[in-house]
Amino acid sequence: MIGRIVVGPTDAxxxxxxxxxxxxxxxxxxxxxxxxxxxxxxxRGLVDDAVHDLRAxxxxxxxxxxxxxxxxxxxxxxxxxGPTQLDAIRRGLPGIFGDDDPMAADLADVMRRAISxxxxxx
Numbered sequence: 001m002i003g004r005i006v007v008g009p010t011d012a013x014x015x016x017x018x019x020x021x022x023x024x025x026x027x028x029x030x031x032x033x034x035x036x037x038x039x040x041x042x043x044r045g046l047v048d049d050a051v052h053d054l055r056a057x058x059x060x061x062x063x064x065x066x067x068x069x070x071x072x073x074x075x076x077x078x079x080x081x082g083p084t085q086l087d088a089i090r091r092g093l094p095g096i097f098g099d100d101d102p103m104a105a106d107l108a109d110v111m112r113r114a115i116s117x118x119x120x121x122x
Contacts, residue, residue: 003062014039023057074114
């Protein structure tokens with residue numbers, strides 16, 4: 001099973017298989033978004049808990065993405081270090097995050113996207 005969480009500026013959309021409906025309903029502060037056909041949770045503080053709960057309930061992979069305008073920990077980090085360090089970090093990503101762990105591959109993807117966005121801003 002695959003779950004997906006799209007983080008926006010104020011809330012996050014949780015897309016999960018129907019089999020995990022009870023797991024998502026157990027998330028605090030969740031509400032159903034009929035137009036988008038997803039569950040909404042506050043973006044700050046609950047996304048990591050949602051990822052953990054979905055994985056514990058049987059999701060093989062949980063993908064996290066960001067809407068335009070949303071910032072993640074990786075975006076804040078990349079903007080803080082500056083362009084010189086960003087290039088070094090980008091070159092070092094394959095050595096930091098191995099290809100054998102799916103979670104490490106997801107983190108590397110998050111960092112690559114954040115570096116790309118930061119380079120456009122700087």
